[in-house]
Amino acid sequence: xxxxxxxxxxxxxxxxxxxxxxxxxxxxxxxxxxxxxxxxxxxxxxxxxxxxxxxxxxxxxxxxxxxxxxxxxxxxxxxxxxxxxxxxxxxxxxxxxxxxxxxxxxxxxxxxx
Amino acid sequence: xxxxxxxxxxxxxxxxxxxxxxxxxxxxxxxxxxxxxxxxxxxxxxxxxxxxxxxxxxxxxxxxxxxxxxxxxxxxxxxxxxxxxxxxxxxxxxxxxxxxxxxxxxxxxxxxxx
Numbered sequence: 001x002x003x004x005x006x007x008x009x010x011x012x013x014x015x016x017x018x019x020x021x022x023x024x025x026x027x028x029x030x031x032x033x034x035x036x037x038x039x040x041x042x043x044x045x046x047x048x049x050x051x052x053x054x055x056x057x058x059x060x061x062x063x064x065x066x067x068x069x070x071x072x073x074x075x076x077x078x079x080x081x082x083x084x085x086x087x088x089x090x091x092x093x094x095x096x097x098x099x100x101x102x103x104x105x106x107x108x109x110x111x112x113x
Numbered sequence: 114x115x116x117x118x119x120x121x122x123x124x125x126x127x128x129x130x131x132x133x134x135x136x137x138x139x140x141x142x143x144x145x146x147x148x149x150x151x152x153x154x155x156x157x158x159x160x161x162x163x164x165x166x167x168x169x170x171x172x173x174x175x176x177x178x179x180x181x182x183x184x185x186x187x188x189x190x191x192x193x194x195x196x197x198x199x200x201x202x203x204x205x206x207x208x209x210x211x212x213x214x215x216x217x218x219x220x221x222x223x224x225x226x227x
Contacts, residue, residue, distance in 0.1 A: 006155075032213040043117070043204055043218030044156065089155050095213040098168045100146065103155030 006104030
């Protein structure tokens with residue numbers, strides 16, 4: 001019940017295209033859903049996050065869509081750029097459980113020029 | 114603000130040896146986490162501290178792993194004795210509090226056990 005399932009495992013997108021990564025969770029007590037971006041040799045860095053009281057959050061080219069009834073959320077990267085090539089992790093946490101993040105398995109994104 | 118500092122960046126040891134990792138969190142961050150990231154997987158929580166107290170160590174293999182956070186600032190994670198399956202990147206993260214504040218990660222220590 002603590003798992004967060006992420007897909008696809010890898011994704012190749014042309015420059016200017018839309019990248020979409022999906023995550024599903026089971027624990028309905030989760031109340032915070034961030035996405036992290038990780039470059040090789042670096043630690044994960046927070047990209048964007050959403051709470052379950054809204055269905056969408058947009059920051060620049062990055063958008064999170066959240067479907068509470070389906071227990072799913074997704075990251076959309078508009079106008080994908082080669083510099084976006086990285087591994088993306090979805091995560092979830094519950095503020096009543098210490099705020100510790102449960103991570104998905106990761107998606108390796110490659111944006112081709 | 115300065116980020117989360119970790120050392121060493123890389124460590125290669127033989128199985129059954131011991132190793133220690135060090136972490137200095139962002140100043141003022143009360144919560145500190147150690148995560149294990151095996152190649153090709155998402156980070157997995159090992160232990161969480163709030164100040165110098167343990168909040169969650171349910172996933173820490175306590176027969177070989179230990180961690181401490183003396184004085185509620187720096188932290189060390191130790192493995193003794195190491196096994197081949199401990200080869201991974203060990204990430205330290207900190208956050209302002211335990212109420213879903215953003216986690217800030219260091220660049221990790223890459224451990225190879227031969």
